[in-house]
Amino acid sequence: MAPNITLTSNQEAAQAALRAAEARFIANNPQSKAQHDLAVGTLPGGNTRTLLHTSPFPLSMKQGKDAYVWDVDGHKYLDLVGELSAGLFGHSHPLIRQTLLSTIDDVGLSLGATTPHEHTYAALLCARFGLARVRMANTGTEANLHALAGARHFTRRRKVVVFAGGYHGAVLAFGGEGGVAAAGGNTVDVGDFVVVSRYNDLALAREVIAGVGGALAAVLVEGMQGAGGCIPGGGEFLRGVQAAAREQGGLFILDEVMTSRLAPNGLGAELGLTPDLDVMAVYDPRVEGTLAHSGTFNNNTLVMRVGYAALNEVFTAEVCVAFNEKGERFRERLREVARGSRLSFTGRGSLIGLHFTEDGTEEIDCGLDVKDKRREDLRDLFWLEMLEAGFWTTRRGFIAMILGTPDEELDRFVEAVRVFLERHRAIMVCDN
Template sequence: MNVSLDAALAEAESRYTAANPASLARHEAARSAMPGGNTRTVLHYSPFPLAWSKGEGATLTDLDGHSYTDYLGEYSAGLYGHSNPKIQAALKRAIDDGTVLGGPNVYEAELAGLLKSRFPSLQALRFCNSGTEANVFALMTAQAHTGRKKVMVFDGGYHGGVLYFGHGGIPINLPLDWVIAPYNDVEGTLGLIRQHGAELAAILIEPMLGSGGCLPARQDFLGALRQAASELDIILIFDEVMTSRLSSGGLQAALGVTPDMTTLGKYLGGGSSFGAFGGRADIMGHYDPEKPGYWPHAGTFNNNVLSMAAGLTGLRDIYTPEAAMSLNAKGDRLRDGLNALGEKHGVPFTATGVGSFIGIHFTQDVMDRPVHDSAEEEARQSKIHKLMHLDFIAAGLFFARRGYMALSLALTDRDIDRFVAQTDEFITSRKPLLAA
């Protein structure tokens, strides 16, 4: 089984295929209507993805009846787990009172006020439908407010389906005038800001790279961006679609660096679609329809009653500052436990992240910037990630194939210990392949 990495992976895929015939049949049927049987690329993995029939608490059940402990948390959108009774009650109440109302509802103003009170940069905000939308609106707002066109983003960044900057970007990215800077590189980034500063409308950054490997930004790096943006009248935008859950006021509050604008999404809809963008009052004031020359901001589902009801209940009644601290402590304990295993076994294995976000890497020295290995080394690491993913599925533990986890409130201390123990077993059994 451990003769070679390719042989181990082939055996694991064969075992997986034999164990999941219903998911395979669903995948084959879906291919007749959707390219690759898929409508959300991140959910696809070889040889085919598991299809879920049910979620309850921190447990997922697939079409073949297998149960898994969920450490992925719907890529951070599933903060509350799959069946939180308070969220379910809020959604049922909203459905009973009627949806698609076509006017302001009883939830949105209170939710907006709560967000404003928590996030230092949000003097005013507006809702939309996703984190992607939030970032697009924030960028268009910055361009219109400054009269400039260039936008600085960072290598390895992800800001939505048309704003992806890992591995050179994607063909369907918005055709804006991008300046791509090196993440966590103060001097390299400041050099680009000096070069392009008079033309830069915005600097858009995740204070922790999410899909780029859960790599946190250094405080001095964010501070340098804040100072440069202020000096050159550039709009500094923090994409906190993911990281807003890392303290009661997001990473901006935890790190003490306040951007001009912030974008939000994912868990803040309580499991329903959600996005928001906001910031300084002078910037957001352009959207006031009671003022002459205001900018229209359309979106049929901007104040979707289900998103507003679940979002308000989640933020007000469940994800208190104390709950955030407790969940982040679990994440820190898991990350520390995983890193101890790398040292224990003497293999290239690192867990990164902040609080409830964890990224697993089969390499070292990953903290300062996105990893850029040779094509051969990237292919080897990709195979190890596949093998770990399939081995953990066989053991009833689920997370993203790339090694990404976003813990939910439904996970217990026992679940944290179980993941560490399973990782220990994986490294022990696969050690000859990991050290190659």
């Protein structure tokens, strides 16, 4: 009897705190509200990127500089969203700025032709990530769609094995039962996907892959589920999945959209996942019957030149290692202050997942492990109060660090988390 009563009063107290925080949010952000009211007239729900919607209205940002963003009401925040990992370089890196400007001034933007810049960047990507050949795409969603098309063309098979909680793009999301984040759904080739219901469960993955057998075109997997809650995949699990795919003559596609930043040669290399044989010939336009892969901006000069400069001169192997070590230390300190509370942290290096659960468990190998224990009320309360303290984080509980974020700012966040947990001791401390 006692646990139920405690739970109810805890949830009631959390609801009261949440309502108060929401009221302050509304009072503090009239310009964001006005912007949202305007935007709903032209964009469905005032939104053109679903995950950025938050109720009662999203904050509208007007500017970013270095590791900070400012909203339209004039509040300044430390940017811990980091554009969900894509904003690695912050908002005003001098070399990136200079490369953008010199591309505009000296190269031009849309040359409607192949250029030397795409090869220069491709050569660096191949050398850095141990790849034979690459193709460029504009988004992660697109890259995965083309990778799947390539795998299907190469194997002449259709089925793709994915994992619950996996996110491979707006139309390739497999949140399902296992996912932490409510991340869209799968809306393409729906009948072709077979979902393994647990991430990090090699025996189950093997069974599912063997079941698909000779129909397997590919296994598509993240080395760490990002949108699914920053849940690292075990090396043995991932290597086992790769071997199982090979056994069936299917390809192994490691989606490194988020995780390529976690180690100098990407997370795959770090975990001993060697790329499949070079299947990129399926895109060779000199060969009849190969796949078309077009996209007006695939080789746009801005990205080719900035990507090259950033990888070559800014995010060097040494910088990558030091940055991710800093992330490990940051997460460890957050863990320390949250010990015994309903807040726990997962992730790897510079990518951190925040979880609010009934028992504060840190044992999260798969979204299913926390599915029935999630405390979204506490998650929302945390998000709102971190905004008040000047920290821009995602409501879903994800931090992607930005290069060059001052140590003192990370210290300030750790302290804000400690103060939050102290202020809400009664609802944040676990009963057991």
